[in-house]
Amino acid sequence: xxxxxxxxxxxxxxxxxxxxxxxxxxxREARSARYPKNSTIFAQGEDAHSFFLLLHGHVRAxxxxxxxEQIVVRYVSPGETFGLAMxxxxxxxxxxxxxVDDSVVLAWPTPAWPxxxxxxxxxxxxxxxxxxxxxxxxHTRVIEMSTQQVEQRIAHALLRLAKxxxxxxxxxxxxxxxxxRQDIAQMTGTTLHTVSRILSGWEQRGLVESGRQxxxxxxPHKIVLLAEQGIDEGRSSGD
Amino acid sequence: xxxxxxxxxxxxxxxxxxxxxxxxxxxREARSARYPKNSTIFAQGEDAHSFFLLLHGHVRAxxxxxxxEQIVVRYVSPGETFGLAMxxxxxxxxxxxxxVDDSVVLAWPTPAWPxxxxxxxxxxxxxxxxxxxxxxxxHTRVIEMSTQQVEQRIAHALLRLAKxxxxxxxxxxxxxxxxxRQDIAQMTGTTLHTVSRILSGWEQRGLVESGRQxxxxxxPHKIVLLAEQGIDEGRSSGD
DNA sequence: CGATCGATTGAGCCCTCTCAAGAGAGGTGG
DNA sequence: CCACCTCTCTTGAGAGGGCTCAATCGATCG
Numbered sequence: 001x002x003x004x005x006x007x008x009x010x011x012x013x014x015x016x017x018x019x020x021x022x023x024x025x026x027x028r029e030a031r032s033a034r035y036p037k038n039s040t041i042f043a044q045g046e047d048a049h050s051f052f053l054l055l056h057g058h059v060r061a062x063x064x065x066x067x068x069e070q071i072v073v074r075y076v077s078p079g080e081t082f083g084l085a086m087x088x089x090x091x092x093x094x095x096x097x098x099x100v101d102d103s104v105v106l107a108w109p110t111p112a113w114p115x116x117x118x119x120x121x122x123x124x125x126x127x128x129x130x131x132x133x134x135x136x137x138x139h140t141r142v143i144e145m146s147t148q149q150v151e152q153r154i155a156h157a158l159l160r161l162a163k164x165x166x167x168x169x170x171x172x173x174x175x176x177x178x179x180x181r182q183d184i185a186q187m188t189g190t191t192l193h194t195v196s197r198i199l200s201g202w203e204q205r206g207l208v209e210s211g212r213q214x215x216x217x218x219x220p221h222k223i224v225l226l227a228e229q230g231i232d233e234g235r236s237s238g239d
Numbered sequence: 240x241x242x243x244x245x246x247x248x249x250x251x252x253x254x255x256x257x258x259x260x261x262x263x264x265x266x267r268e269a270r271s272a273r274y275p276k277n278s279t280i281f282a283q284g285e286d287a288h289s290f291f292l293l294l295h296g297h298v299r300a301x302x303x304x305x306x307x308e309q310i311v312v313r314y315v316s317p318g319e320t321f322g323l324a325m326x327x328x329x330x331x332x333x334x335x336x337x338x339v340d341d342s343v344v345l346a347w348p349t350p351a352w353p354x355x356x357x358x359x360x361x362x363x364x365x366x367x368x369x370x371x372x373x374x375x376x377x378h379t380r381v382i383e384m385s386t387q388q389v390e391q392r393i394a395h396a397l398l399r400l401a402k403x404x405x406x407x408x409x410x411x412x413x414x415x416x417x418x419x420r421q422d423i424a425q426m427t428g429t430t431l432h433t434v435s436r437i438l439s440g441w442e443q444r445g446l447v448e449s450g451r452q453x454x455x456x457x458x459p460h461k462i463v464l465l466a467e468q469g470i471d472e473g474r475s476s477g478d
Numbered sequence: 479c480g481a482t483c484g485a486t487t488g489a490g491c492c493c494t495c496t497c498a499a500g501a502g503a504g505g506t507g508g
Numbered sequence: 509c510c511a512c513c514t515c516t517c518t519t520g521a522g523a524g525g526g527c528t529c530a531a532t533c534g535a536t537c538g
Contacts, residue, residue: 063378069386073378088371094378121360128367132327135370138377139302139312139333145384146428147308150526180484189385194526196485212484212535389494420517433494435517451503451516 004032004055004106012079013130014053017122026116026123030106037178041083041097041105048085048093050107054078057103058165058177061095062186072186074134075100075177077165086110087117087127101177145189151198153188155227158208162217171209171218178213243271243294243345251318252369253292256361265355265362269345274338276417280322283335287324289346293317296342297404297416300334301425311425313373314339314416316404325349326356326366340416384428390437392427394466397447401456410448410457417452 006023009015015023032055035041041052044064059076073095076082085093108116117124144153158175166173181199182192199215202208207223209216217223245262248254254262271294274280280291283303298315312334315321324332347355356363383392397414405412420438421431438454441447446462448455456462 063382065382065386071382071385087367089368094375117364124363124367125356128326128363129328131370131374135374136333141381143302143304143310146310147304
């Protein structure tokens with residue numbers, strides 16, 4: 001297996017404050033692995049054997065309820081960690097991780113975590129900040145679900161995805177991985193039907209262009225307005 | 240100011256793995272303070288001057304939206320930390336903290352955090368686990384809001400409060416601090432009206448006994464059933 | 479070129495919100 | 509100790525946003 005180039009990951013938040021030698025030592029314990037599109041990286045409830053750093057691709061973290069419903073926890077972008085069960089005191093993964101695109105990860109065996117943290121305490125403080133950010137983001141989600149209508153929540157979700165994983169095109173910004181109506185529904189607490197209806201509406205108004213697992217924001221600024229004020233007048237156009 | 244007795248807090252998760260001397264050193268940097276009922280401990284957006292450990296009483300953490308709506312983030316019980324802005328990389332408090340009962344806290348000046356963590360790395364790993372738990376709990380909340388009806392969400396919320404801060408009475412379990420219909424609405428993403436209607440219904444069925452900012456669960460087991468299956472009548476399946 | 483998975487769309491309903499009073503409980507000041 | 513005032517809780521009526529149920533269409537892949 002090829003060695004990971006330290007310079008590729010040195011700038012990541014996880015490794016803030018580390019010198020090249022420390023980095024080498026940490027990376028030495030990791031193995032890299034490739035997961036093809038739609039493959040499972042780990043499943044909820046499984047023994048947490050490893051923790052991960054995404055190098056390339058995109059990973060969806062989701063949770064399954066006892067009743068069998070799924071919700072999307074987040075989409076992981078390159079440079080982010082995931083599967084940190086051990087760090088937060090869990091023996092088992094609290095969620096599923098699925099590669100939504102061909103993806104490459106670094107994986108450390110879970111038992112390496114306590115050892116690495118003991119030697120490099122900055123790993124813990126860096127991770128604390130990461131987990132703290134995720135907590136803030138999740139609170140934002142709770143607030144949105146409590147106070148906003150579905151259309152606004154979808155607008156916020158798509159803008160976030162675009163900012164995080166948007167690819168600039170001439171005609172707008174495309175979300176850079178396959179994402180279905182169902183996925184968006186599971187991110188926003190609604191049904192795929194409602195998402196479909198709303199996106200159809202936006203498409204007719206020229207705000208987005210979308211297809212099978214593909215969404216392009218054509219008028220991001222107008223979508224920001226939708227997200228912020230919610231109901232904007234102007235429905236009385238041509239029909 | 241009286242010195243804090245180390246033995247009172249030694250068993251807390253925050254201090255797991257510390258000896259008496261380390262504990263003394265950490266506690267030496269804290270001051271204790273008393274906040275009367277309904278007083279503000281800190282406000283959202285304020286400079287994060289301190290972080291806290293609740294010794295006695297109850298604290299409500301809430302967030303205010305740009306539109307002025309409030310949601311309850313959580314209720315803090317004795318032994319828990321709050322106001323950890325600095326630890327998760329924030330300069331300002333992301334929420335409001337209000338004493339809902341006469342409360343006593345230990346407060347450390349924020350600048351002490353990096354110094355203490357440098358000397359006692361276990362503080363960081365202990366806090367990482369705490370923040371991780373809160374992240375899990377917040378995800379649970381998202382899942383409930385996505386998949387359950389209001390009545391089930393209220394049932395879950397009250398059961399959680401009862402477990403966390405319940406006082407056993409002959410007639411049931413009382414939530415051990417003042418809590419209004421509005422508070423419950425802000426925990427579950429609904430309105431005070433709907434909470435009031437649902438609690439009235441439960442009261443008629445003998446499940447709860449409630450009054451002004453006071454709730455007693457008289458039939459916790461039946462409320463568990465409500466929380467889990469939701470609808471207990473009719474709804475025959477017959478596949 | 480057929481099969482499968484995702485997207486679209488209509489109809490109808492109902493859970494929950496909004497709007498609107500009003501009643502009860504506690505606290506406070508005279 | 510009583511009167512008043514404020515905060516909380518209750519309850520009704522009506523409306524509507526979003527869900528459920530049910531088909532059909534369209535695109536991607538083997």
